[in-house]
Amino acid sequence: MFNFMKKKTTKTETPQQQAERDSAVDKVLLGYEIGAVSIATMVTGLERDGEALTLDLRLPKDSNPEVIQQELGQLLHPHGITTIHMNVRLPAPEKGSGSSLPKQMPKTTNAMESQPSSGANNNTSSTNAEPPITKAAPTQASLAAHPRIRHIIVVASGKGGVGKSTTTVNIALALQKLGNRVGVLDADIYGPSMPTMLGVADVKPQLENEQFVPVDAHGMAMLSIGSLLDGDNTPVAWRGPKATGALMQLYNQTNWPQLDYLVIDMPPGTGDIQLTLAQRIPVTGAVIVTTPQHVALLDAQKGVEMFNKTNIPVLGVVENMALHTCSNCNHTEAIFGTGGGEFIAEQYHVPLLGQLPLASGIRAQVDKGVPSVLADDEFAQYYLDIAKNIETNINKFAKPVDDKRIF
């Protein structure tokens, strides 16, 4: 299902040329915008065979595929792409309004040509009218709330390895323990760990009416990009358009039950994938996880700035591994320095939601698939306090939904 980025190496293409060409294609797609939204978010399939690129696209209404094909051709030609095939899906025209789209569109463009090729001799691109899954929307304000999800919280970190996933899973379980219906979407393409941390690594999500059915993980509705990968589908190798396309598919094409909270474990960093998700999913607020180390702090600042730019409220900062308690002598020490989370919270006027100890018990529990909150160990209270702080802040930012049903 997610194997929609296919590459065929030609005999004349070295691995280095191949990587350079792929990266150039990504950059061009990410930078090409339709109505202030990157076309990368509209790619549902992409295949490159040497100099020929085939794109499956779901375009917003009023787009002009011919012009898009032509412009992409010109942008990609310097990178060795000489032919572009486009399969286009457009929203069905509104009743009574005549479509302004040409009946036939070029399927193949020679990227050297300055004018789009046209006519029956050139084949037609597959253009199927269908209702759009989501409305392309550049700002949070214009995104509709999910009909069954009251709050979407993204958990982000500027850099990998700060304990974002460990914190996400425990916060989600803590929100559930406070009486909420909770879902978890593991969007961390670089290291999807939710299934393992929740002890459901062997359970595959089912498909029902072409929708994913989330896995039941201790009463939470969980879906991970990791559950959908197998064999050689190495997530690390995923690049911008493929990753954002797959993640949007997970959000849109999942039969999420009625939820008070959907907690999304974001990929680490503040690059294009994160930005695109932040622009396309109706998020109530973001939680930023950081460690007291200076480098991580600088990256966390970038995270706060990214969310400010995309008008997503930052619910607060969690400082992970803030203190170390020695398991032998119980001596507590701030081995990474002190005050990092407080510093960010003060500088950006966002709350410090909590400070977590660096404790081997926290790691051991997630490794076992029974996180601290589930095990109700001595660290559970830290996460419950953070969840309470989130609940205190979040209602200010809620997007209204009426329907309430028990999951």
Ligand SMILES: Nc1ncnc2c1ncn2[C@@H]1O[C@H](COP(=O)(O)OP(=O)(O)OP(=O)(O)O)[C@@H](O)[C@H]1O
């Ligand atoms: N407070 C903590 N005390 C001890 N170990 C922790 C703590 N938080 C996380 N860890 C451990 O640190 C490692 C990295 O944590 P985790 O996978 O949650 O980080 P991450 O930021 O999500 O990483 P990535 O971004 O690479 O996915 C894991 O082994 C985890 O068990």
